[in-house]
Amino acid sequence: MLEIKLLREEKERVIEGLKKRHLPEEQLAYVDEVIALDDSRKKIQTESDVLKSQINQLSKEVGDLFKQGKRDEANPLKEKVAELKSKNEVMDSEMNTVKNRIEEILLSLPNVPHSSVKSGKGEEENEVYQAWDNELPDLGESAMPHWELAEKYNLIDFKLGAFITGSGFPLFRGKGAKLERALINFFLEEASEAGYEEIIPPLLVNEDTARGTGQIPDKEGQMYYCEKDDLYLIPTAEVPITNIYRGQLVTENDFPIKLTGYTPCFRREAGSYGSDVKGLNRVHQFDKVEIVQIQHPDKSYDTLMTMLSHVEGLLNKLGLPYRILKLCGGDTGSAAALTYDFEVYSAAQKRWLEVSSVSNFETFQTNRMKLRYKDENGKTQLAHTLNGSALALARIVAALLENNQTEAGIKIPETLQAYTKFSIID
């Protein structure tokens, strides 16, 4: 959620920024509307405060009169208070209307992209920030896509998952399950070594939490929802982990706050279809290790870069060809100011698969969840939040299986063998 103060003070920059997302005109007009609404909010606030002050004053006098037994003098004052109160009620309801509209608009406005983000409508306009300069693996025509390899070696049973739950809920078994678990452990260990505190959060969250990181109202349809208990299944560990600090006032010395956690992620992915969803390319449940940082605003972009290198380190150790995209305005998630996507090359499908998304949200999430710190002048300021996948499992598994297939079987990268306890799947 954007701060009204920002809209007031840097309106031009905000609108220029939002334009990079190619928002419809009427949404850009919200900026002016919300400022005007806020003006009337202030006006009502001031008037209402005066009224309330009078009411408080009179009430005190009534009390004094009663104590002195001057009932007759008190009664007219009581009537006066009643009159002021009914006036105030009108004002309160006006106030609520205005406030609700402001809230509604602010929630609907996406974050202002970082100045370096290019304008663009969608993913086709993302720029390659760091290309893969080495050769891409060429396995020839006989190479099998991961869903065939998974069946051949009995690693993942998509049909059984569909039988138990539905399509998009893969069932891992045998060495497939072990490989999955090894990757999770590997990623968590790497994050721990990089100084992240490990968290095992709840997998279901309440509405306030979902709102805090921006899932509601923007991506509400993306989440599974348990109506009976009014809880959402998390689409990413970012949600519960970032919300650990919801409503908190931290000190500058606490920065950077570094948290990591493995969770399954649940996404409805409504409307997806075709080769996109084949095998592990797009599923409703997948495992992911997430890294989250809460940082001082002055340092958040440096932090973003260190998170990028962390993810790069993981991919290098796994020996997977990857490239980094810098997302254009239209493809950047509404809560983020700047996002880099990592894609690994899946050699049998001959395509790039997104395996990580690393973003700086600046104050967008912290404004919603009121995550603040005291600066050196004792002023309360909003902190910055960042997060990134490190990494998303399903597609990493897809790439590993495909890229490492040989006549003899699927070779496990050396780094990972310490975790799998086997070196080949055959």
Added chain:
RNA sequence: GGUGACGUGGGUGAGUGGCUGAAACCACUGGUUUGCUAAACCAGCGUACUCAGAAAUGGGUACCGGGGGUUCGAAUCCCCCCGUCACCGCCA
């Protein structure tokens, strides 16, 4: 799921209708003093919105888990919700 108790400022905890934004203690910050790894004393110390001011700061309003109600007036009374704890039930 049932029954009961409870939910106050960073922490402990007082307060059962006006004199309470809230005692006291601890923690924290600044100062005074004593020369010894610290003590004593004094002072300050919540958040949000808003108005005035260049600012320091000052005025107003709201907030004692959340929401609603009673009342001239509520932390204090009533209702609903959420949470915590204890016991019982069930259970990995």
